[in-house]
Amino acid sequence: MIRHECGLFGIYDHEDAARLAYFGLYAQQHRGQESAGIVTLDNNTVYEHKGMGLVPDVFSEADLRRLQGRISIGHVRYSTTGVSELRNAQPFLVRYRGQTIAVSHNGNLINTQALRDELENAGSIFSTSNDTEVFVHLLVLALREHELPNAVREVCARVRGAYCLLVLSGSTLIAVRDPQGFHPLALGRLDASPVFASETCAFDLLEAEYQRPIAPGEMYIVDERDERSERLCDLLPQSPSQCIFELIYFARPDSYVFDEQVYLCRKRMGWQLACESAPDVDFILPFPDSGVYPAVGFAQCVELPYEHAMIRNHYVGRTFIQPSQSMRNFGVRVKINPVRPMIHGKRICIVDDSIVRGTTMITRVKKLRELGAREVHIRISSPPVKFPCYYGIDFSSKGELIAATHSLEEIIRRLDVDSLHYLSVDGLLHAVMQSDNYCLACFTGNYPLPCEECGKYRFETICGALPG
Secondary structure (H helix, E strand, C coil), X not given: CCECCCEEEEEECCCCHHHHHHHHHHHCHHHCCCEEEEEEEECCEEEEEEEECCHHHHCCHHHHHHCCCCEEEEEEXXXXXXXXXXXXXXXXXXXXXXXXXXXXXXXEECCHHHHHHHHHHCCCCCCCCXXXXXXXXXXXXXXXXXXXXXXHHHHHHHXXXXXXXXXXXXXXXXXXXXXXXXXXXXXXXXXXXXXXXXCCHHHHHHCCEEEEECCCCEEEEECCCCEEEEECCCCCCCCCCEECHHHHHHCCCCCEECCEEHHHHHHHHHHHHHHHCCCCCCEXXXXXXXXXXXXXXXHHHHCCCECCCEEECXXXXXXXXXXXXXXCCHHHHHHEEECHHHCCCCXXXXXXXXXXXXXXXXXXXXXXXXXCXXXXXXEECCCCCXXXXXXXXXXXXXXXXXXXXXXXXXXXXXXXXXXEEECCHHHHHHCCXXXXXXXXXXXXXXXXXXXXXXXXXXXXXXXXXXXX
């Protein structure tokens, strides 16, 4: 299973700032289910509320009433660095010399440890284990000599890696996207108020107008005087390195991400996959929910029946009681279960978005075999994941990636399937509109930003690839 990233939301100068942040985070709950938080500004007073769990569990009506003010930023989190604890929940809020600074961050810094060592040697004390606190310490130091926009620019010149940021201090709100543009951040408008979110599905829920993506290397500043866009630095990469897994898996299908419509991208991935390898089967079976959209495109291309013969239990959440050791694989079955009469004697083509470790797929194929499936073929709408991610996605370490340690024939035998085909890199790029603008490192090993720290320190600590 691939773990999600984080989701950001911010709005400036609206009477319902806290409530809008609540619903903006609710729409992006898929991006993080560990914790949620909102910070608001009312004149010079800052209010915050954070908690562990899902957005509706963290915030009550009374909590939202206490979050006064016309400016807010919010965050939903899945940890890519730092353990899952309340102290690591965001927005990260500090007070320094009478000034309050709040930061929400999506991404992963790849020089975290070097910067943290430098700051600790200079006397800084850290209270969390996440890389956002490193950014905040650097920002506080920069504010000694610069106003907030230039302080943010100076810090961004020092950090390396993936970061989308919302920074709130005084009456200024700044949205930042790293020069490589790894992860999405969008600008919208609700009446006269600028709105920011990781995904445009948040705008749809609020009936806000989507305007455009925050560009790679852009700093968008909103204060009492005006709104303005500035570049983080004069020299930007010739082309961005946007995370293509946002389109394959992470983003909601109703979102625009990197100015691409996610639903249509996934359908085109399925169509390309069918063009590359279409088995002779009775029907196409998606694994919900991530396999649904490429399966639609696949089935339309080959003109075969599309059957939801796997049913997902949508009420399995984080509080689900884990099965005992003797109930091995029970957790997989409680989340998704086949429609038995559809399986016996049938030739089935499973379409899914990815195979990472392979353990979930093994269990599902085994169940189909037990129910009498005559043939089981698998088609995957992404290339084989062979390399870990350094930029904020919780892929397993390389040793746990099945495609990194097994040949295609070995994977077929291990999964006990009749055939397996992954979408080619060329096929994947044909399915998107901006084929030169994507990071493919998890497929090719060609990293746009080398991560020196990952060889020096434990990868699990620095880059957040937590085995599981």
